Amino acid sequence: MEVYVTKWSCLTLALLAGVGCAVAACGSDDDTTGGGGTSGMAAMAGKAAAGAAGKGTAAGGEGGTTGGGAGEGGSGGESTLYTRLGSHDGIAAAIGLIVTKELGDPDIASYFAPNLQVASHKPQAADIEECFTALLGHAAGGSEMYPMTTKSGFVCRGMAEAHSDLHIGSGTFDHFVMIAGGVLKDAHVSDDDITTVAGVLTGTKSTIVDNAAPANGPCIVKACEVGEAGAGGAGGSK
């Protein structure tokens, strides 16, 4: 009987420990938000800002010096969209800046915020950047493959799968495209190239937008309350 009691005591303790552990771990996310989310975004923003500042390499630029350098109407005879956008690094920098600017919009930020909370949640901002970069690089004629696996091991998903739970409205989508277009324009990417890039984005509209959803956010659906398997951007956990 003593053994019986001891084992059940252990079970009770284990249950309490397990539940407590789960609650504490999930509950502690708010405390760790600033750390994980901020540092991740700061790193990304820093990279994006650095890319934007170096106009030669970030998404084209005014008379760029390193392969990109689209400049307005600056496409050379041998250049491709991929090289005019600054190849992989230029595209990555532009994507970083686009995400940074999108986060300034309270509507759009609500779709991203779950991904910025805890460093262990997937996809992280860096994963979203990598997925977008691969998507755009692939579409622009680069050697990038999409879908792909990010450095952290996250597998980018198809557009429809990644966004289906978010119920994004058409207005939010258009606003996203507009802000992205502004970043490219500001980086002096040519109109033709912006149109091509926007075409990549708008070409996914029918698979991303939920026509039954309100035209504009913020995101209030369940998926935006789930960090790891649901919200945001170009990918999600598989």
Place this chain on the structure above:
Amino acid sequence: MKRARLLRVSGYVASVLGGLTLFVGFLHTKAGRPLLARLGVGCPVKASPADVEVARLSSARALRGVEAAASRPALGFALDSMTLSDVKAWAAKHDLNCDELRTGLMRCTDVPVTAFGDRETGAPVDQLDFGFAPATEHLVNISAWRHGMSGVAAAAQMGSIVSAMQQQLGAPTRQAGDRTADYLASGPMHTAIVEYRFTDYIADVSATNIPGRGLLLREHYMSARD
């Protein structure tokens, strides 16, 4: 004998359940969540208004400039000092259609420009979003959207807004694109953008020809203070 066997089995079951419970508990820890994610299960984490504010601040810190703004024009609203109550009072005064969509975000629709002051002219704002810092309820973010504009209307509206800002702030920090009606209307994604960047204030005014939607005009005013 039977009782002893029952106890032994119960002990095994209890041990297994206990172990599983500990494992599930571990999956929800910081160390275990990556494994949980690989299993395709989400740890329920709510994106609170505070998280949206963290995202906004990260954006502001990355984009802000190096000098303080002489003034911080924002459609007549005072960033970092007006509160949700103040904006609600403004909306009530002008009999506007507004909703608090979630804590920290209030949206007004179809706002006539007269609501921003007697001297304002032009097309109504289709969507006006106010963002508030959840900790203080101070106004920190404003986005004003006009949709489906013609090239002429967008160019005129943008010209008026930029002219007023230049009077208060001087030359823009950055600008790109052609703000003429012909250019804006003549092709998809044709864009004009004007940006101001200060240590405590960020403002963007942009017009873009969105395929299928006509010209969208966006005014964005944001506090860049920590």
